[in-house]
Amino acid sequence: MSVKIALAGNPNCGKTTLFNALTGSNQFVGNWPGVTVEKKEGKLKGHKDVTIMDLPGIYSLSPYTLEEIVARNYLINERPDAIINIVDGTNIERNLYLSTQIMELGIPVVMAVNMMDLVEKAGDKIHTDKLSKLLGCEVVEISALKGTGIQKAAEKAISLAERKNEVTPVHEFDSKVEDAITAVGTMLGMDIPEAQKRFFAIKLLEKDDKIKEQMKLVPDVSNEIKALEDAFDDDTESIITNERYVYISSIIGKCVTKGRKGGMTVSDKIDRWVTNRWLALPIFAAVMFIVYYVSITTVGAFLTDWTNDVLFGEIIPPAVEKLLVAVNCADWLQGLILDGIVAGVGAVLGFVPQMLVLFIFLAFLEGCGYMARVAFIMDRIFRKFGLSGKSFIPMLIGSGCGVPGIMASRTIESDRDRKMTIMTTTFVPCGAKLPIIALIAGAFFNNAGWVAWSAYFVGVVAIICSGIILKKTKMFSGEPAPFVMELPAYHMPTVGNVLRSMWERGWSFIKKAGTIILLSTIVLWFLMSFGWVDGKFGMLEAEQLNDSILASIGNVIAPIFAPLGWTKAGEGWKMAVAAITGLIAKENVVATFGMLFGFAEVAEDGSEIWGNLAQVMTPIAAYGFLVFNLLCAPCFAAMGAIKREMNNAKWFWFAIGYQCGLAYVVSLCIYQFGILFTGGGFGLWTVVAVVLLIAFLYMLFRPYKESKSLKVA
């Protein structure tokens, strides 16, 4: 017989660690239908017929966040056979608030009190027998981190599930509230099972509109609500919240003996330094410097060089070539495989090691609790331009790869703040944009360091300006949601959790190399290698590139980019084509230039083509080209992520349109003002640039009008 067990608990209570410990590598990760909330399912180790469902971390079964709705719809509709309610023993009082709600669902519950090792260390004692009696469920002490007690918790849940006995909550509220719940319970339709009546009755009293969608018959309970609200002089939802905490406080004294009261914990002492008014930013800057220094220059560089020079230089290409020669492969196919696929995909995979090192660091910083503090520190600054401190974490991850960066925006509860974060995250130069920076710096600016610094600066300024501009539009009017965030106690994350997080993020990048980039290199190779010569379609010789299909396409779109200075006769289309392939994947830009200038393969920074490139663009146009690539819509994979996270076609196109529009305007201004100030004359496009600049400044500095109507978005 198959058994379904759901894991439910607060965020940061160790739920994911427990899930990983119970299921090992036997997991399936997806999304809940229709929403961008992660759905994790797995088989219990050693029990093929037991499915464990990891519900999103929630504080309550109220309908205020997507996570809460997803979790409770699952519990009501799918009705798992048992629930393991994981509770953080170090702040048990708050955690029990959710427990009292879970108990009302009529599903057998095992309470797993986690972090028992920390509870004991603090000198506290939790009397699980009393807790069990006063809440009406089995209680097991566990430490998910050390793996103690988890097997016992799972076995208890299985045996409860097999017995199938219904459960009734033990906790009671004030008699007036209880009377109202009973009264509403009798009014409920036949479709609600007896054991769930309390849950539905309470939700109806709380005026929870979302629950009505789950019911066939919705009784009118306005009289009961009014009576309660008059008696308590409060709204029903707050009354019931209060009653839950009152009950918890009444039992907590019997269940928990505190070793010492109050005082500063270790976490509090660390926070004094880490969130300190003066030291917070320097400490943060130092941490980030170490992270990037190690992942880009030392360990990362070593691994990247090895992958590029040895793995994709000396090992794979010769082996593939040998194989192709051995099987007598046609020349054109050899060309496709070696010059197109191996070179293209290899160039992308070269970033993987460096990115994985960065993701290990970021996963560690998240796992140990520092990231939550970073959000808190940055909130002070980000709030000034309409973003929340929580927007900062997606941007940090986005400096590695935009796809997991955009996905990390899920943790932002407010819809407005999340959409704004999704739109601006990819302005941060990701790993794939670094070669473009290196190419432009090398070919035009003698490898000057300021080019790279300015790229990050441009990204940050773009985020700030976009925040301010978007905040003043109707769509985003209003302040960012007030900052409220739980700060988990500092702790050492498990190696398994860090590696898992690194792999999940890295994988989204590797997948893109295997799919989008693979496909685009094939298409690109075809467009470049075939064309019409003297009215005849066929494969081209290397020097006939100007007759290729790609050149024809490039010549059509090149005029659009002419005002940006990508104009040199007969060559301008190459820049246009490179920028367009950059929309597929930014890694393509350098490789495309390489192919367009007739090199089968170029180094990561494209040093072979520096000379060619310098002849077709002025330095000013080249810098504009760089900025265009930094700001325009990211690669296909990241656009896909934007589409998924926005979950709305209109918003998706708005985001992409905004990014491309901003990129075009900024690089137009750079080029036009550049030639104006270097004595290049004044023309029609200079006027356009001036007009655009004025419009931009107007949008930036126009007075901010709070919308007068009280419309809640």
Place this chain on the structure above:
Amino acid sequence: MMPLSMVKPGETNTIKKIGGKEETRKFLENLGFVTGGEVTVVYEIEGNLIVNVKDSRVAIGKDMANRIMV
């Protein structure tokens, strides 16, 4: 009554009223901020607070801290 943002670090107070948008108020209630409950300010930077509510640490921005009355 005074806003939570005025409370000195280390002091424990009883929450008297929570204002602000309904959504945020409910979120705070779920996190343990209920009228009649106790709250201790652990640390303060420019009006932004780290507080101790039911043994968990919650960071709240200045604008929200101004709406929690103790």
